[in-house]
Amino acid sequence: MTPLGNAPANEFHPAGASTGAGWGWIMAYGVVSVLLGVAAFVWPFAATYAATVVIGALLFVSGVFSIAAGLFGQGHEGRVYAVLFGVLSVIVGAVMVFEPVTGALSLTLMVTVWLTVRGVLEIVLGFRMRRRRGLMIALGVVNLLLAAFILMTVPWSALTLPGFILGVSFLIGGITAITAAGDHRKGAQPFAMPA
Structure with a gap:
């Protein structure tokens, strides 16, 4: 048993594992992800367009399978729901494709509603809190201001916001993969969960 705070000897070199094998693939994934994130920031309209079409296609396919489950899935109590949900998904997916x-406008308006509701709830909660009241209220105000900014800049925000969100996601994912690849190259398991 090792003293608390000291890593076990096999943490970076587990038995039977090939030290650092495949780190280049993880690094390549990270670099490509970062490049895609940067591209989404440079061309947010194109990224928004692509994201909208992909999400629409996924919704459409999901809707078709939901309808099929409702029509052909004998004996389950959610058949009507499955068909109605499927029809809604097919319609929304087709519109997005x-x-x-x-x-993109619909997605942006949903984000605006989410920010508004969240901001109001945070302000209400902030006034009820005993500690960190100011911070919670400030967070709520920021979210309300973001919602107002999005509404005031429609349609520009609708055509770029999903692209920027996608860019942030790719950048963070890419940086995470690059750091994991660096650790794996030194012998650590990539994306290892603590024991």
Whole structure:
């Protein structure tokens, strides 16, 4: 048993594992992800368009399978729900695929509603808190201001916001993979969970 705070000897070199094997693939994934994130920031409209079409296609396919489950899945109590949910998903997915600008606008408005509701709830909660009251209220105000900014800049925000969000996701994912690849190259297991 090792003293608390000292890593076991086999943490970076587990028995039977090939030290650092495949780190280049993890690094390549990270670099590509970072490049895609940067591209999404440089061309946010194109990233928004692509994200909207992909999400629409996924919704459409999901809707078709939901309808099939409702029609052919004998004996389960959610058949009507499955069909109705499937029809809604097919319609929304088709709109996003064939009218991506409308789909992007819908996504942006949903984000605006989410920010507004979240901001109001944070302000209400902030006034009820005993500690960190000011911080919670400030967070709520920031979210309300973000929602207002998005609404005031429609349609520009609708055509770029999903692209920027995608860019942030790719950048953070890429940086995480690059750091994991560096650790793996030194002998650590990539994305290892603590024992």
